[in-house]
Amino acid sequence: MKLDLSLIANNINYIGAMVLFIIGLYTVLTHSNLIKKIIGINIMETSIFLFFVSIGYVKGAVAPILDPSTGEKIFVNPLPAAMILTGIVVAVSITAFSLSIIIKIHEAYGTIELDEIMKIRSVEVDE
Amino acid sequence: MDDLFVKVTTKMILPFIQIYGIYVIIHGHLSPGGGFSGGAIFAASIVLYTLAYGLHKGQKRMPHSISSKVETGGILFYIGIGFVGILAGYPFLTNKAAGFPMGELGKVMSAGLIPMVTVAIGLKVMSTIVTLFHTMLEED
Amino acid sequence: MNKLFTFLVLGGLLVVLLASISELPPMGEMDNPSYNEIANYYIDNSAEDTGSTNIIAAIITDYRAFDTLGETTVLFTGIAAVVSLIGVTHHKDKKKEEENHG
Amino acid sequence: MSSLHFPVYILMLLLAFAVTIPLHKKPYGRKFQVLMLSVLGVSWVMALLELLKVLWDAPYSYTFGNYERGIGIEFLVDEFSALMTLVVLTLSVLIIIYALRDLEHEIESSRMYSYFTLVFLMIFSMIGMIFTNDMFNLYVFMEILSLTSVAIIAIKKKKDTLMASMKYLMMGAIASVTILMGIALIYMVTGALNMSEINLEISRVWALYPRNILLAMGFMLTGFGIKAAIFPLHNWLPDAHSSAPTPSSALLSGLVVKAYVFAIAKIMYRVIGENISVNIGITNYIIIFAVMSMIMGSVFALTQRDIKRRLAYSSVSQIGYIFLGLALASELGFSAALFHVISHAFMKSALFLSAGAIIYKTGIRDVKKLDGIGYEMPITMTVFSVGVLGMIGIPGTSGFMSKWYLGLAVLDAGHPELLAVILISSFLNALYYLPIIISAFLRERPGKPLVMHRDKLPRTMKVSMVIVALGSILIGLFPHLVMDIIQRAVPTFIGINLGL
Numbered sequence: 001m002k003l004d005l006s007l008i009a010n011n012i013n014y015i016g017a018m019v020l021f022i023i024g025l026y027t028v029l030t031h032s033n034l035i036k037k038i039i040g041i042n043i044m045e046t047s048i049f050l051f052f053v054s055i056g057y058v059k060g061a062v063a064p065i066l067d068p069s070t071g072e073k074i075f076v077n078p079l080p081a082a083m084i085l086t087g088i089v090v091a092v093s094i095t096a097f098s099l100s101i102i103i104k105i106h107e108a109y110g111t112i113e114l115d116e117i118m119k120i121r122s123v124e125v126d127e
Numbered sequence: 128m129d130d131l132f133v134k135v136t137t138k139m140i141l142p143f144i145q146i147y148g149i150y151v152i153i154h155g156h157l158s159p160g161g162g163f164s165g166g167a168i169f170a171a172s173i174v175l176y177t178l179a180y181g182l183h184k185g186q187k188r189m190p191h192s193i194s195s196k197v198e199t200g201g202i203l204f205y206i207g208i209g210f211v212g213i214l215a216g217y218p219f220l221t222n223k224a225a226g227f228p229m230g231e232l233g234k235v236m237s238a239g240l241i242p243m244v245t246v247a248i249g250l251k252v253m254s255t256i257v258t259l260f261h262t263m264l265e266e267d
Numbered sequence: 268m269n270k271l272f273t274f275l276v277l278g279g280l281l282v283v284l285l286a287s288i289s290e291l292p293p294m295g296e297m298d299n300p301s302y303n304e305i306a307n308y309y310i311d312n313s314a315e316d317t318g319s320t321n322i323i324a325a326i327i328t329d330y331r332a333f334d335t336l337g338e339t340t341v342l343f344t345g346i347a348a349v350v351s352l353i354g355v356t357h358h359k360d361k362k363k364e365e366e367n368h369g
Numbered sequence: 370m371s372s373l374h375f376p377v378y379i380l381m382l383l384l385a386f387a388v389t390i391p392l393h394k395k396p397y398g399r400k401f402q403v404l405m406l407s408v409l410g411v412s413w414v415m416a417l418l419e420l421l422k423v424l425w426d427a428p429y430s431y432t433f434g435n436y437e438r439g440i441g442i443e444f445l446v447d448e449f450s451a452l453m454t455l456v457v458l459t460l461s462v463l464i465i466i467y468a469l470r471d472l473e474h475e476i477e478s479s480r481m482y483s484y485f486t487l488v489f490l491m492i493f494s495m496i497g498m499i500f501t502n503d504m505f506n507l508y509v510f511m512e513i514l515s516l517t518s519v520a521i522i523a524i525k526k527k528k529d530t531l532m533a534s535m536k537y538l539m540m541g542a543i544a545s546v547t548i549l550m551g552i553a554l555i556y557m558v559t560g561a562l563n564m565s566e567i568n569l570e571i572s573r574v575w576a577l578y579p580r581n582i583l584l585a586m587g588f589m590l591t592g593f594g595i596k597a598a599i600f601p602l603h604n605w606l607p608d609a610h611s612s613a614p615t616p617s618s619a620l621l622s623g624l625v626v627k628a629y630v631f632a633i634a635k636i637m638y639r640v641i642g643e644n645i646s647v648n649i650g651i652t653n654y655i656i657i658f659a660v661m662s663m664i665m666g667s668v669f670a671l672t673q674r675d676i677k678r679r680l681a682y683s684s685v686s687q688i689g690y691i692f693l694g695l696a697l698a699s700e701l702g703f704s705a706a707l708f709h710v711i712s713h714a715f716m717k718s719a720l721f722l723s724a725g726a727i728i729y730k731t732g733i734r735d736v737k738k739l740d741g742i743g744y745e746m747p748i749t750m751t752v753f754s755v756g757v758l759g760m761i762g763i764p765g766t767s768g769f770m771s772k773w774y775l776g777l778a779v780l781d782a783g784h785p786e787l788l789a790v791i792l793i794s795s796f797l798n799a800l801y802y803l804p805i806i807i808s809a810f811l812r813e814r815p816g817k818p819l820v821m822h823r824d825k826l827p828r829t830m831k832v833s834m835v836i837v838a839l840g841s842i843l844i845g846l847f848p849h850l851v852m853d854i855i856q857r858a859v860p861t862f863i864g865i866n867l868g869l
Contacts, residue, residue, distance in 0.1 A: 007288075007289055010293055010294055010295070011288050011289075011291070011293065011294050012294075013294055014288050014291060014294060015285060015288060018281065018284040018285055018288065019281065021284070021546075021550070022277050022280060022281045022284070024546075025277060025280075025543070026273065026274070026277050028539065028543065029273050029277075030270050030273055034535065037539060041539070041542045041543065041546070044543070044546045045546055048546055048549050048550055048553060051550065051553050052549075052553045052556075054294055055294075055299075055301050055553060055556065055557050056301070056302075056306075057294060057295050058295055058296070058297055058299075058302060059295040059296070059297075063159065064309075064310060064321075064322035064323055065157075065158065065159065065320055065321050065322065065323075066313070066314055066320040066321075066322065067320070068232060068233055068320070074297075075310050075322070077301060077302050077306040078306065078309050078310065078322040078323050078326055079305065079306055079309065079326060079562075080301075080553075080556070081323050082323050082326040082327045082331065083334075083505050083562075085161075085163060085323070085327055085338075086327070086334055086335065086337075086338045086505070086509060087549065088163075089163060089252075089338050089341060089342060090338070090341050090509070090512045090545075092342075092345070093341050093342055093344065093345030093512070093516060094345070094512070094516065094538070094542050094545075096259050096345050096346075096349055097345055097348045097349055097352075097516060097519070097520065097538070098535070098538050098539075098542070099263070100262075100263065100266075100348075100349045100352050100353045101352065101519075101523055101531060101534060101535050101538065102535070103263070103266055103353055104352055104353060104523070104526065104531050105531050105532065105535060108528045108531055109528070117532065121528075121529075121532070155321065155324050155328075156317075156318075156319035156320065156321050156324045156325070156328075157319070157320050157321060158320075158321060159321065159323075161321070161323075161324050161327070161328075162328075195391050195392065196392065198343060198346065198388070198391075199388045199389055199391065199392055201339065202336075202339055202340065202343060202384065202385075202388045203385060203388060203389070205336055205339060206336070206381050206384065206385055209332075209336070209377075209381070210381075212434070212435070213374055213377070217435045218374075218377075218431065218432060218433055218434060218435050219333070219374070219377045219381075219433050219434075220329075220332040220333060220336075220433050220434045221434050221435040222316070222317055222329050222434065222435075223316060223317065223318075224435050225435075229318040230318060232314055232318055232320065233320055237318045237319070238317055238318040238319040238325075239317065239318060239329075240328070240329070240332075241317060241318075241319050241324060241325065241328045241329055244328045244332065244335070245324070245328060248328075248335065248339060251339055251342065251343075252342065255342045255343070255345070255346050258346055258350075259345075259346060259349060262346075262349055262350060262353060262354050263349075263353070265353075265354075266353045284584075287580045287581075287584050290578065290579075290580040290581065291554075291557065291578070291580075291581055292557060292558065292578065292581075299557075300557070300558050300559060300560050300570075300574055300578075301556060301557050301558070301559070301560040302560065303560035303561075305439055305440065305560055305561060305566075306560065308440055309440075316436075329434060330434060330436060330440055330441055331441065331442055331505075331506075332433065332434060333433045333434075333441075333442045333506065334442060334505060334506055334509055337497070337506065337509035337510060337513065338509060340384060340490065340493070340494075340513055341509065341512050341513050341516065343388060343490075344487070344490050344513050344516045344517055344520075345516060347391070347483060347486045347487055347490070347520070348487065348516055348517070348519070348520035348523075350391075350483060351480055351483030351484065351486075351487060351520055351523075351524050352520070352523055352524065352526070354483075
């Protein structure tokens, strides 16, 4: 496949979304700090929002708010934007709940580093 | 956080933030914004107040007994609006056909159930964010 | 070692995803499959159906209002879950009773 | 006709009750329990009427907001979703009756209201997921379900419970994100969110954008595979299901996983369509993963000594059966999978409830220490045995019937080698389940003579356990009650693809 620069330029949002998705997944999988893992999940969610909103984008179009005085215009697709509003709220709820679990974990183990917690747990099992 | 400047500035800008939040909620069906963004803006004002004046005073502004009622009330109100459609002989959450007043396009008092739902969502989001913030502060 | 393995797997996944972008519908075109009669229906009829000039508000609170009910429920669930875990109990009378009996 | 609104009535009753629970001022007690059970009873009756109506008339679609399908959100009420709702509500009622006394030992009394709020929201979201015919609505309900299912584990607040729920929440969040990505990719080429609309559209765009559909299915199967705990993605399940309070384990293993399985069945057959699913080859991959689940789940279960962990690993292998049935892409396989969804829901609930009763009474979790427990708690162990016999597939139990149907479907689809896998898996099931029963009934515990006692359990726990076991036996003896309904519902999934 010949690398076509215009292909990259035209689909820069999609590429960005995919790259963000992988960055988020990498953060979740490799970092042992629980808060960093939550940040990784948030990055993944953001990448989906970017992807979804880019689907609805149309070149030269304006935000889908009718203005009776100016008349007909091209609007972007309103449905993805509406869905993303829901998606953001869902992401907020998940983040809040996971942070509260982390507070409790910190109370129980005294740390939020996953590898240290694993060490503490293996010692507990041995005893 | 016992800083006079922060406290005075907070007191000064608090009404403006709150009015802006209410504006965004009320004009949800006319301009960008709506229940979620407006509720979040309003909640930000109370979060700011709590940050400046401390948890105790912040909780007095928004006691837990009230916020839990607002949360429940928001959803119950939403369900109630939905049942108006069923009572009128249409499916759940019907707007125009169920006889909500539609008003004139582009005016604040228009669009049937949309402003009502937006206000319910706005209240709900506001109290949720504030409660989350206060609950997490209490834990420390 | 483990990190390197993750890196390789995710790199492979990224290559697959980026390669597939060339076959997705291009961004921003009017004749994309997603900009179809459903999107046009919302744009054309929202003023008539709902009386709202903000089409997105019309979608989230009227056309797809049931989603938004679910969404507020997600928020409620979030707060119920947080309170169940770290909240200070607000049934104080119960607690006092326990203390008296215990 | 007001009976059209039954799905909405059920959902809104559960939701309205759930949101009012935190307002209760009185301490948790008898009055609240009666109120809760009566709400569930009313919704159970409505679900029954709903099922009868659907069987009497025909499946129907319910569109919200008086808009056409595709513009607004649609509920599709077919025979199987009505039956599934009834099963969800029946098991929830029984598990909640069980929970009334059992929970007192497992969570703080001040959290009771929170627990039941979450359980009601959970039932609400499962029923929503079952009825909905809209992709994004499915996602919203799924998020409620994943939040509540984590929360009812974490509420126990033990050290290992917290870690298990953190793991579950992480995996669940990644899964939700991947599923949303899949929905976005499908929306990208079809422009629709309604499942039936997508199905109409997709046969047209499939030829244009095959990579898109493949990518979307990859994302969604990964996501649902995590949520339904198929083999390589199962590692959250044993921790989560075994450390949770017993009623939560029963709800999670019996119902929540099934809701996700039903969702993936909808996506494979109602959204993408049977032909395309077979054509892009995902069914072959699912068969491989299903077989691995069936074998590896049992192998892992053999090595566990904690009774609840053993049950949890057994869930992994049973999910493999369901996925195998789904992946056969035939009417027989599909109906066998749906049958196993229901029969496994009853069996696993019976097993978890009776295991929980043993832990409640004696505190023993180690399977090696259960010698002679059958004489101490005969009713509990009988319920346990019913579940075990079903899992192994002894004729006369519901588990036998689902294996029978699955075997027929496998032969019909021309994969006789898979029959051997089913037999091996059943053999492994017997290997890790039977010793528990044998030692419970035949071995003597040192210092305790083998004298028959009565179970010293609260009456509510005994009654609910026995009813769950009776339900399992009933399905085993009269499988046609369930199978007829499933067979009437199958055409709404398979064979509706118009193009190709």
